[in-house]
Amino acid sequence: MTAVEAIIIDYDAGNVRSVQRACTEVGISATITADPELVRRADRVIFPGVGSAESAVDTLDKRGLSAALKDFYATGKPLLGICLGCQILLEYTEEGNRDCLGLINGEVLRFEPEDHDLKVPHIGWNQVTEVGSHPMLKNVSEGDEFYFVHSYYCRPTTKSDHLGYTDYGTEFCSILGRENLFATQFHLEKSGAKGLAILSEFKHWSAD
Amino acid sequence: MLSKRIIACLDVREGNLAKSVKFVDTKDIGDPVAKAKEYYLDGLDELVMYDITASSDKRNIMLDVVEKVAEQIFIPFSVGGGIRSVEDANKLLWSGAEKINLNSAAVQRPELISECTFAIGSQNIVLSMDIKKVEVNRDFPSGYEVVINGGRTPVGIDALFWALKGEELGAGELVINSIDADGTREGYEINLTRMIAEAVSIPVIASGGAGKPEHLLEVLTEGKADAALIASMVHFGDYTVSGLKAWLDERGVRVRKTW
Numbered sequence: 001m002t003a004v005e006a007i008i009i010d011y012d013a014g015n016v017r018s019v020q021r022a023c024t025e026v027g028i029s030a031t032i033t034a035d036p037e038l039v040r041r042a043d044r045v046i047f048p049g050v051g052s053a054e055s056a057v058d059t060l061d062k063r064g065l066s067a068a069l070k071d072f073y074a075t076g077k078p079l080l081g082i083c084l085g086c087q088i089l090l091e092y093t094e095e096g097n098r099d100c101l102g103l104i105n106g107e108v109l110r111f112e113p114e115d116h117d118l119k120v121p122h123i124g125w126n127q128v129t130e131v132g133s134h135p136m137l138k139n140v141s142e143g144d145e146f147y148f149v150h151s152y153y154c155r156p157t158t159k160s161d162h163l164g165y166t167d168y169g170t171e172f173c174s175i176l177g178r179e180n181l182f183a184t185q186f187h188l189e190k191s192g193a194k195g196l197a198i199l200s201e202f203k204h205w206s207a208d
Numbered sequence: 209m210l211s212k213r214i215i216a217c218l219d220v221r222e223g224n225l226a227k228s229v230k231f232v233d234t235k236d237i238g239d240p241v242a243k244a245k246e247y248y249l250d251g252l253d254e255l256v257m258y259d260i261t262a263s264s265d266k267r268n269i270m271l272d273v274v275e276k277v278a279e280q281i282f283i284p285f286s287v288g289g290g291i292r293s294v295e296d297a298n299k300l301l302w303s304g305a306e307k308i309n310l311n312s313a314a315v316q317r318p319e320l321i322s323e324c325t326f327a328i329g330s331q332n333i334v335l336s337m338d339i340k341k342v343e344v345n346r347d348f349p350s351g352y353e354v355v356i357n358g359g360r361t362p363v364g365i366d367a368l369f370w371a372l373k374g375e376e377l378g379a380g381e382l383v384i385n386s387i388d389a390d391g392t393r394e395g396y397e398i399n400l401t402r403m404i405a406e407a408v409s410i411p412v413i414a415s416g417g418a419g420k421p422e423h424l425l426e427v428l429t430e431g432k433a434d435a436a437l438i439a440s441m442v443h444f445g446d447y448t449v450s451g452l453k454a455w456l457d458e459r460g461v462r463v464r465k466t467w
């Protein structure tokens with residue numbers, strides 16, 4: 001079997017090798033790159049990330065990757081965002097006051113739980129609910145749990161972009177997508193078999 | 209709702225799995241890669257590996273073990289033991305660790321925490337604290353003291369003070385390891401765990417003393433821990449990860465049940 005090929009965007013935001021390992025596990029041959037031209041020419045792009053949005057956005061701009069991601073999205077080929085990569089798809093983040101890619105309408109806000117027992121960052125396994133119908137979510141059931149690590153959450157304004165929710169003091173959109181773009185706030189590469197099952201669908205998914 | 213995490217700890221010495229009792233008399237009990245995979249498939253939420261290799265020239269064996277484990281498990285994976293610089297941390301991250309556990313070296317040079325959080329991000333830096341009960345006095349208002357070198361060396365720092373300092377320097381999580389309870393299988397140090405969990409606003413992982421499911425229940429409720437670290441309980445086959453989670457779930461503790 002020939003492995004499906006994908007590009008993982010490297011912008012010094014976290015352990016891209018974990019994502020690459022998870023890809024290998026599900027039969028995706030993923031190349032890690034920071035070259036905007038390779039991103040533009042790719043068939044499938046994975047946009048991961050952990051860490052702070054401000055340095056991430058700055059690095060993406062500096063390396064010409066912001067423009068490359070927008071161009072790639074415009075080709076209509078599958079784009080997968082994970083965690084920080086998911087947040088940066090929106091228009092704006094409160095973290096460091098940065099404008100983001102704006103591929104999804106909405107903004108990224110900081111958790112401010114009233115309950116002191118809810119700690120920030122939100123670290124650990126949490127459930128997804130109201131799971132939307134989407135080819136990438138074929139193997140996801142109501143209440144399935146995934147691994148989260150984040151202090152900010154996405155608030156996409158277009159309701160049809162919402163594909164799932166998670167409750168952490170406030171109910172936030174943890175799975176989102178539109179057209180050829182699909183993204184999760186949780187870490188697909190660290191969510192055990194459930195995460196790998198979503199990643200595996202990325203092999204076949206086309207937004208046509 | 210967020211689940212309480214069950215974290216298995218593998219003490220690895222020169223590539224083999226070891227389990228210590230009160231940090232002495234370690235004995236080898238098997239292959240860490242096989243154990244990691246077994247626990248992962250049985251619903252483990254997170255894995256921690258501590259390198260307890262005595263000599264630093266053999267530490268590269270650990271990088272190899274980390275790499276092999278990272279190819280097998282797709283859950284958060286944390287590594288500690290002998291990390292003295294951002295360079296040490298980066299080597300482990302590159303080999304496949306997600307989170308870096310700082311311990312003795314951070315006590316000796318607290319800037320190590322801020323250096324690592326700056327380079328790697330707070331969410332990936334865990335401050336692991338070995339703590340011993342002492343008499344409450346002016347130097348130790350909490351009644352607990354930080355110790356290093358596997359529990360052998362007291363450092364004259366109050367445990368609660370150090371937990372708050374660690375948070376301030378950017379640590380994303382704390383491991384609270386009671387040296388008194390470690391390996392006894394008589395239960396976690398509940399007072400210590402609760403005191404620190406209530407004082408900080410980052411997640412707290414309770415460590416040391418787990419022997420029965422009741423101990424996990426106690427520390428995850430009364431002890432206010434966000435996660436419980438286990439070792440002997442599962443290493444010697446007395447309990448399984450899935451069995452423990454089912455037991456906790458029946459008693460109303462929210463744990464991850466689908467995998």
